[in-house]
Amino acid sequence: MLDLLREPWPWYVAGPLLGLAVPLLLLLGNRLFGVSANLRHICAACMPASADFFRYDWRRAGGWNLALAFGFVAGGFIAATWLDGSGPVAISAQTQADLIALGVRDFSGLVPADLLSVGALRTLPGAVAVVLGGFLVGFGAGYAGGCTSGHGLTGLATLQLPSLIAVCAFFVGGLAVTYVLLPLLF
């Protein structure tokens, strides 16, 4: 059993389980699954006076969501400590060839250490990926009013047109980075 859990989980197991988070959170207390709200809650907790956007009762609005995020940290720890048996991520041969052509050399972990590691921060591509990438995620999620979970899961599941627009835009932004920025960066 444990060996089975150590293997990468197929999409038809992981996807439906992930989707169940939306009804579970509704049943637990009318909560809408959306992780990027936590970035706002943390700003509201640390610097409430800096903007009207951050002046609200973050404990009441976001306590549950921050508890969920602490769970993510614990889940990541458990998976890495006791369920890590997969070795390199089994991406397609074509992707690996494309990434090698791009300049990626390290395929051993979940993320390429030559781009996303503390050591790579001293390189220009690493610094751009970490600092600019993180900033764009936070700014974009705030502006769009949600991220992959809030728009991609909850928004689409509740048939919201704004979320469909946002998800299409996520993809266009991602394609632009994949085909324009990454080749320039490496």
Added chain:
Amino acid sequence: MANPVDTGAVPAVVIPAPSSVAAGERSVIDLLPYFVLGIGLGLIFMKAELISWFRIQEMFRFQAFHMYGVLGSAAGVAALSVALLRRFGVSTFDGDPIRIDPKAMGKGTRYWAGGLIFGAGWAVTGACPGPFFALIGSGLGVFVIVLLCALAGMWTYGRVRPRLPH
């Protein structure tokens, strides 16, 4: 029920209220179910490799079905569940009616402009906010810095929000 969010001084712009319809939890014990659910989701993020930069690249290059399978079946199951909850008028475990506030369209600018920016960040870091937390838990310390930069991005948005088209 009163909205816990101070909607501030910019009436022209609809502020997305953090998803809080019910009252805040009364104690740490009330938060436990969310923490446990978070552990389960963190395991899924990790073991389905949703948080792998490599998988995200594979997705944006349309070279494998995996990510589309995960995200598509997740959205499908979520949509079906929500439809069933609505169809049968199911209440929350506390007995409150389930309420889903629609997102305000406004001019729609925020959705495509913000979405483009978010998508770019997603492709560069190979992760979105949920996975940041799981990657930190898995021991990848660099994602603490990514998370801090994401907080700086959210903070900057909060500062310039009154001057942005929504």
